[in-house]
Amino acid sequence: MKYAKRMNHIKASEIREILKITENPEVISFAGGLPAPELFPIEEIKRINEIVLEEDGQKALQYTTTEGYQPLRAWIANRMKKRLQTSFDADKILITHGSQQALDLSGKVFLDEGDYVVCESPTYLAAISAFKMYGAKFIEIDCDDTGMDMDALEEQLKQNQKIKYIYVIPDFQNPTGRTWSLEKRKRIAQLSNMYDVPIIEDNPYGELRFEGEYLPSIASFDKKGTCIVTGTFSKTYCPGYRIGWVAANSDLIKQYVLVKQGSDLQCNTMSQLAIAKFVELYDLDAHIQTITKVYKRRRDLAVQTMHQAFPKNVHFTEPEGGLFAWVELPEHINARDVLDTCLASNIAFVPGGSFFPNGGHENTFRINFSNMSEDRIVEGLTKLGDILNQFV
Template sequence: MAITFARRMEGLKGSEIRELLKLTEKPEIISFAGGLPAPELFPVEEMKKISTLVLEESGTAALQYTTTEGFPPLREHIADRMNSKNKTNIDKDSILITNGSQQGLDFSGKVFLDEDDVVLCESPSYLGAINAFKAYQPKFVEVPTDNQGMIMEELENIIKTTDRIKMIYVIPDFQNPTGRTWPLERRNKFMEIINKYEIPVIEDNPYGELRFEGENLPSLKSMDKKGLVVFLGSFSKIFCPGYRIGWVCAPEEILSKYIFVKQGADLQASTISQREISKFMDIYDLDEHVDKIKAVYTRRRDLMLKTMKEELPEGLEYTYPEGGLFTWVELPSHLNSKVIMEECIASNVAYVPGGSFFPNGGKENNFRLNYSTMPDEKIVEGIKRLGVVLRKHMEVEAESL
């Protein structure tokens, strides 16, 4: 008999980034494609000690099931950290531990979206979120975005003229893929609009602590007076992604739905991973660890942007991120970054073509570069290789015009 899949499977495809990472596993390729943290900064020696300590102190509990909500001391650490870093006023009962913030994205779709409901998002937006939401068969409306993030006048016009808006997905801090950050004025205006129309917001914040310069800005969650903002956080970029520990912070009415969904999905996140991260935060200074990460990433960002200025051809634009992991390059409109990528791979350098970051497609003249993973000498060499390929394509196109 023929196998029949659910209709939702028709619109799904593998993540372009994950497929690219398979290509770039070859040691000769200098990859700016992934959003990977620098592995040399993982606290391996400290975690050897922590792992032993957790097993010695509470081995049977660490290897047992725990509550769906998560290990209470870790949730307390997260609440304290959010109150300090994100200007919120919450306690552990507002926190659900997830398997990475990606699970929080999937749960957001499951909690809020029916088929043909509308999701508003920045343009471009995070590919992993787009793919997570697509499983629930919504329609995406891209809100025009400039170098300071989502344009609020455009947002309100869309809300006024669009039916069935179920949620808005945003990354206000060091956005993936562009690296852009919303200024305070935009955040205030956004929350004014949200409170007026009472639309749920998914605030994705995996990079917020990785600020290299400038002033820390309050999270949207800290401005939430009506219980409309769901905050997604993660230890992946500030600690170790291999633990797969993230969290959802939301008011009780909404969080209870996420808890119910998680019970049906996987019961709970890893007990031992939660206890090990919590024990690390008991013994060591996570802020000190994050400062080490920021110092390395600041240097690599500066080096990448300096080399781009020297080696890339004129006629393209790129963002200057104040933190996070990415810069975003815009080519002349007639160039296709996916086509150019094939030649880059042949030259042993890789980026992520930008088209997939636009949920409705149609914009192929952009690409994303990551500066966190490659060491300094490979950043320089990789940008030089990229410059050679881009210069060739831009010269050929210029001759044909």
């Protein structure tokens, strides 16, 4: 019995493995990217399920088209127009099994063994694994609080013919929490158009803004149809339904539909109808406001506690939204060693090394602030500060 070559360089997601540890309720977990379950609109979902099954039960439980449920696609298109200033219509949208599947399908559509993906340094861990399965190599571009270094990006686009796409998360990035400036959004769209290299703009957190103005998406500056956008209901509604999407120009979305057909035929019909009914009958914006209010308080407490408890030579981001902050330790400290000590005190986070596809940067880690209650955030980060003080 012989596996495919790709299996030699695939390893278990460190996050999914740490999540198993954090199933122990005593652990204060800053790992994972879990939304706060106490905010799920359970009563509303109960009612919605009943209505959908009452009105349209046979349809809700049957197969549907690969593209997905038309009213949901139409709602998404409108939402994107309003929030991201894009111009994708419903027929340019494919419903996917979370935005994670949109990443997997992107690999399938674009990547041959040895092709290059350009990404932010660091970038989303599970995007790295998804793309690696199709044999991708990675070019990491340095980032600051305004986004990618655009000159470094252009240099790469000029010299490397095997770059298949650029993968970015411009809003409240995972893992850093950073948000790109308007100028860099315009510029990267231009570069993508000029060099005819697609951008995959992953946007799972954009709706979770605590302060400041929503920024238009990179795709809103696209003149030639080279920008692809992914989205999800995991953070604004619930992750358990696994409903996300990918938006792209007509020819591109056809390719995505083709590979989706072979991968799993279609997404959960019932969940698609249920979300469409929810956004019809309830005010999603009000629900998102409820979520962001809670997350903002948690972010505030997390940042405040880190300022108080962390050693002065430890640096961290202060994100304007999303779920994550990013911590940089002095270079000689390995965050995996810190994690070992923390786990013994029932505190968990994700070491940062895994977020760099080409390795290194072991002195970093990611903090999730959305999933724990306020007192546990303070308690956990205070303890974490004590432990960090033993290391610096």
